[in-house]
Amino acid sequence: MTGHQMSTDCQNYTDTKRTQRNVIRLTDKVVKGLLAPEKGSKVQYDDALKGFGLRVTATGKKAFILNYRVKGRERRLTIGGYPEWTVLGARKKAEELRREVDCGNDPLEIRDAALKAPTVHDLFERYVREHLPTKSERSQVDDLSMWTTKILPVLARKKLVDLTFTDCDALHRAVSKTAPVQANRMVALMRKSFNLANRWDWMQTNPAVGVRFNPEVKRERYLTHDEISRLLAVIEGRMDDTSAELIRFLLFTGCRRGEAFQAQWDQFNADLTVWTKPASTTKQRKLHRVPVSSVVTALLEARRRATTSDYVFAGKTGQPLRDVKKTWQTLCRNADLVDVRLHDLRHTFASLLASNGQTLPTIGAMLGHSQTQTTARYAHLFDDSLANAAEIVAERVQSRQPKTMSDSRLKR
Incomplete structure (x- = not known):
């Protein structure tokens, strides 16, 4: 369909007298034999189905059309071009459209709405504008990577209203072949994005719900x-x-690396004993106030003497460090550490708290967890102390057990 045809379809069609003349039964022979007008276009109407006809332009192009009235308006809709559409096929489509009109619907309005319906790419652009800025810097990078390398190459042009569970499940299975964990993260991102689309009235369901995640083994x-x-x-x-000092800071605070990268002097109190992390740097997007140890305070005092930057761990330009991967690899090699990630320093911090008798709520408060189930992964580290407690109870119970009958008779 040409842009000119669409423009013609969208305007009100008011020439009702024209529909009352030039009427004949449309057949393949009639359609083939229709000659082009010298200029403009002409319509040959069908005598059996009201408003159904064939438009012929001066260039010889032919297309089936349907005129109808709905809500007091005369409308014209182009069904499709000839010979791509046969007379029989166009007639059946015109009958379907007529039934829609009889139900009070406007087929042309429905078609226009479908053409303008937002796509997955439209959702991506709005997600980037409105939701992405609310996330941490690291999460923004991860989200953009999944959108641009995994989701958009496959689904960008798909209308949101046409998106199905099968589409989402197939994409998940495809990504799972090489990156099973990332495939799960991608589906989580899709679910969140489609929930936002529901809120924006762009779609009514969430097709990513029900996609089965790949099994993940938690690192411990x-x-x-x-x-x-x-x-x-x-x-x-x-x-x-500086990068080595940042890694030492991670070990002694258990903070996330993004929090360390963004640490600024105004986040600490005057004597450098309390760290108040702003919501913009924490994963939960909540303010997190936590005391630090005397070792960390000494580290901070040394850093403050060594830098004039607003950031605790700044590079030569005064801007915060963005990565310490190479330094971490060198430290692990020199310290003979095998299969250790930088994030494992956070797990180590938590394990030391647990093994030294601190409660799960205390560990959660130190790490900045907002949900108890997140901290619960460290519960098994209390096994030794719990076993000792169980033995203490058993000993106390046995010490208060009444003497047996045989012991009583011996004393008599």
């Missing part, structure tokens, strides 16, 4: 006391290295 890698000693020893040899 904690540094042993010996590994911690070796790591600190190699860090001590790089005391003037």
